[in-house]
Amino acid sequence: MQIAQVIVNNNSYQTDKLFDYEIPTDLFRKVKRGIRVMVPFGNGNKRLEAYVLNVIESNSRNSKLKKVLAVIDEEPILSEDQLRLVFWMRNQYLCKYIEAIHCFIPKSMVNKERKKITLLDHSWEEVLPSSQKKLRNIITTLQALGGSAYLDLLMQHIDYKEINESIKVLLEKNIIDIKYELNSKINIKTEQYVRIKIEEEQWQPIISSLKRAKKQKILLEMLKEVKEISVKELLERSNTSRSSLNSLQEKGYIEYIDVEISRNPFGDKKFDPFYKFEPNEEQKKAIDQISASIKNESSETYLIHGVTGSGKTEIYLQLIEKVLKKGKQAIVLVPEISLTPQTVSRFMGRFGERIAVLHSNLSDGERYDEWRRILRQEVDIVIGARSAIFAPFKNLGMIVIDEEHEHTYKSEQTPRYNAIHIAEYRSHLENSVLVLGSATPSLESYHRAIEGDFTLITLKNRAMKSNLPTVEVINMAEEFHHGNTSIFSTELLKAMADTLSNHHQTILFLNRRGHSSVLSCKACGYTVKCQYCDITMTFHSAEKRLKCHYCGNVKNIVKSCPECHSEEIKYAGIGTQQIEDLVKVNFPKAKVQRMDMDTTSRKGAHEKILESFKHQEIDILIGTQMISKGLDFPNVTLVGIISADTTLNLPDFRAAEKTFQLVTQVAGRAGRGLEEGKVILQTYEPNHYSIVASTHHDYESFVKDELMIRKEFHYPPFANLLLLNFSGKNEKQVYAIANSVATNMKYILYSEGFKELDAILLGPNPSMISKIKESYRYQILLKDIGIPFSLLKKAVKYLLIDNRSKYIPQGITCTIDINPLSII
């Protein structure tokens, strides 16, 4: 007997195991590893979609096994390599099978069965005594919904919870009918085509028979030429109507067929060709070195550390050309497509049609189309954000991860994977080259390069022979002592004036949106906080309202303090909106544009701003970290960093690294053309090692200092971290649960012989933001100091996965984050 071992499409820890089903003989040949099937599941034999992870042969006849009902796919939806990745991910990230599987499959492909309840035409009034109020209520609700409704919709209209019982009673009484409908969101977009069915020798008699049907004759003659054409096009070209075509079909001369087409997410957008250019010495060396691995199909990892403007993109482009020549495919990851439109357009401009683009604001349908294009091998290159690492290429030659230090490569939802981590494993599985690139590599990657895991390639010079900009640090404390209370230092204002008069462009950077992030009472110190989150509300001057940046809650501004009724309200914590206002006051004639989440939420707004900046319709561009990467505008000669301290002061072990990266990246926007660039960096901590290093563009010295600190305090790359997050509405309960997990954890580790637990387990502590959307948050941090990381993971798996129901009650959410990028 053949048995399929499947994972059912249920996102629950309790069903996260392989279930055995008998494969009926007629499905023997169709059921394979990686295919989807329908199976009966549970007491009611609810039909569920399931993924076949194994097919085994069993000698003993187990009559208790249920049978596979049907297969969904012709071909496996998950390849052998992808299956291997699924198993690996579950182990690595302690996630469920189904969570790993869903990474590989677009949402719109997942089938879910919905219960549809239909009222039958019976005189239910007689059958149901009027005392049965509940049942009658269900029926009247059903009538109001038009006689039939899906169960979930029906439940929204009825406020008691035990609806299933009543549904069952109604079904027994034959008052309603239940149907299961597959809520398949598969939306292969098709277009109707016609195909001619007439053989050559039949042609003459048929044509003569159509003497009186002029239009039909025209249609047939056109079809004879092209054999197959879309209905729409045919009708347009022939100037005929559908009815003529229909009568041809009735006579059997033609047939209609549905042909799959793709929606193009880029519409008719044309990309300027981006011509290949001759690489300089450094670039050429890098290309040659990596090409060798592409040629040998060795799964080597390269880390390209190249200063801003060193032409990393051109290296990627030329390497991809080599990959394509070998008949292989390439994946390019960029931090966030919408933030790097220039990079994307260069790829499109060089390679044209055979690229699929996966960015975060594609609709489900568009995402599905791109995925299909990849699967049908219509593209050779995928360029996309984090999730593009799962692109279903069959012959992968290379993975490029640009700006590899970016935190967006780490998923914020379970499974909390790191795309670099996945890329490493995937390149290993599929013998493809992995190329990481950054002007400011993450300490993890750089450390691994030093250790010899990655091959380091350094680019010291800018490709266009321009120099790196000079960076001038302004001590804002001194500025203040000299009587300048403005947020702009004298130097910055002067430099902005100079740049304006030279008709060059300025970028001002501040990593905080809104107008003011803190409103507080001068008299009693009260600060306005969100009622749902433990966070101060930010004043937005455009809407003249207060917004919570965590839950989106909006409040009117407070004119007087709700505590002491003082009317002295202080607006502190400067954001980009306020900068914009102040710039306009200081430079009334300058054309100023702000670019942050608030000005770019509309589709296409992003490109529009960059386009007008490119055409020099903007003198001063003000923005958040959105402007820190990928922008390449030669006329920008001044970059002003309003405050480097916002990131520096975060209570996170990566604060210094983030600051160095951000400052270096932003500074890199200046002086990319013929003119020298200048950066003015304002800070209250001019002597901090990350500030000093970034002013000298000295990555190596920063890394040296930072690595020493990381080693001393046992942080990555010298330790692995495991963060457990607990949240729930009842603060006391959240703490109690977190505490019991911590206690049990300590007990397990202690009994394994590890006595120094204070360094290994920290917490539970309230999270940095202790409340978000009315949920209280606590966390436990685990570090592998003097203990194998695998053992920590094993203990976590035992407590929070294998015995989850014992430790985590309903109402408490607990997430596991392996090597989080941030522990705040």
Added chain:
DNA sequence: AGCACGCCGACT
């Protein structure tokens, strides 16, 4: 996740 079963307080 969904569903059945069984316990228990709150009502006609």
Added chain:
DNA sequence: GTCGGCGTGCTC
């Protein structure tokens, strides 16, 4: 008594 809410345990 019994209705309905809620916790528990199971699904090949």
